[in-house]
Amino acid sequence: MSDGLSGIVLRGGRVLDPGSERDEIADVRIAGDTVTAIEKRVEPESRDRVIELDGMLVTSGLVDPHVHLREPGGEAKETIATGAAAGVAGGFTTICAMPNTEPVIDTPERVRHVIERGRSARMARVLPIGAATRGSAGETPTDARSLAAAGAVALSDDGQPISTAEMLGRVLSNAARAGLVVADHCEDLRLSLGGAVRAGQVADRLGVRGIPPEAESAAVERDLEVLARVGGRLHLCHLSTTESVRLVREAKQAGLSVTAEACPHHLTLTVDCAEIHGSIAKMNPPLAETGDREALVEALADGTIDCIATDHAPHTDVEKARALGEAPFGVIGLETAFGVVYTELVERGAVGLRTLLDRMTVGPARVFGLEGGRIKVGAPADVAVFDLDQEWKVEPAEFRSKARNTPWAGARLRGQPRLTIVAGEIVFDGR
Helix, strand or coil, rough: CCCCCCCCEEEEEECCCCCCCCEEEEEEEEEEHHHHEEEEECCCCCCCEHHHHHHHEEEECCEEECCCCCCCCCCCCCCHHHHHHHHHHEEEEEEEEECCCCCCCHHHHHHHHHHHHHHHHCCCCCECCCCHHHHCCCCCCCCCHHHHHCCCCECCCCCCCCCCCCHHHHHHHHHHHHHEEEEEECCHHHHCCCCCCEHHHHHHHHHEEEEEHHHHHHHHHHHHHHHHCCCCCCEECCCCCHHHHHHHHHHHHHCCCCEECHHHHHHHHCCCHHHHHHHHHHHCCCCCCCHHHHHHHHHHHHCCCCEECEEECCCCHHHHCCCCCCCCCCCCCCCHHHHHHHHHCCCCCCCCHHEEEEEHHHHHHHHCCCCCCCCCCCCCEEEEEEECCCEEECCCHHHCCCCCCCCCCCCEEEEEEEEEEECEEEEEECC
């Protein structure tokens, strides 16, 4: 430990490991960067720091497979350091950074730069996702093997779909040879172009062009057809529609190697929020109808959806203050994700706590082949502590993120992050 301590003892917390049956009141000892003991009572060594938790939830640090950190090129919105700090303030110990920066993360040198910047921040682990095509232009595949060797954990052109079925097939094949998964943003641009919110009565009342659900589901169908033909591993980003869920469920039943994610906003909000929050509720894919939200929650519970991803997309206040049709897509979520889904899904009985934790820890770790997602003896000391009982108010002015574009400003939630430990170091203490 950097401060002269020999270790940390987390005393009297509810230790829940989503990768096993463990769910008990116990002590956890951390020494160096490893969990060294989980027992009913751990006797601390002479220089251990003992932290009393009084039954708070102790679990593996959360893993977010989909964030936008904007660096390089968009540092006014977010940096790797501020995004990593926001991550640990939300209980995330690992965040995977999408490559749609300026310039795009499409070379080994740029992958290594993201890793180095993440390490220097000494907050959440920052793992880069490399671009699927050069410049994310959809014309030439990147060198998957060199990106993987540099440290990329997946390939994606997120922010836009991989342009054609032929290109997706080439990317899937190259990624498979490099041992990587391809994460695709499913959107048929011919159907969505110019849209601002989900097509329907809300779009009509707001006087903006709507995005039909088929803009997503048609792209999902195309991607699954390509996967069935060429093989590889496909991960579908931020699903939002009932039809997309049905297609993924059937593909899994057919044995295809496909995984999927959903976001806290799609799991808990509907298109009606656009009438309340305006451009703050503008995201891509757009918020959908109640039936779609319910289908997503069901898919989360039954495992059709493998993980929860924030799709943390920071923008400046000036950008989000534009008219609904002109403002950029995106909502932030690192500092509110756990509280939102715990309050709206677990407390209301839609999913169990263990299931929720699985989809936020071992689930995303499994999808991208990452270390972590478990709290057990010998595991990396990436640990998060949450207060499930104390209500807290979302105050964007207190965020560590540079951005404030959240629809949950002022909301009262439970499941507040209290302590985050990465590699044995306390990087967030909100007690």
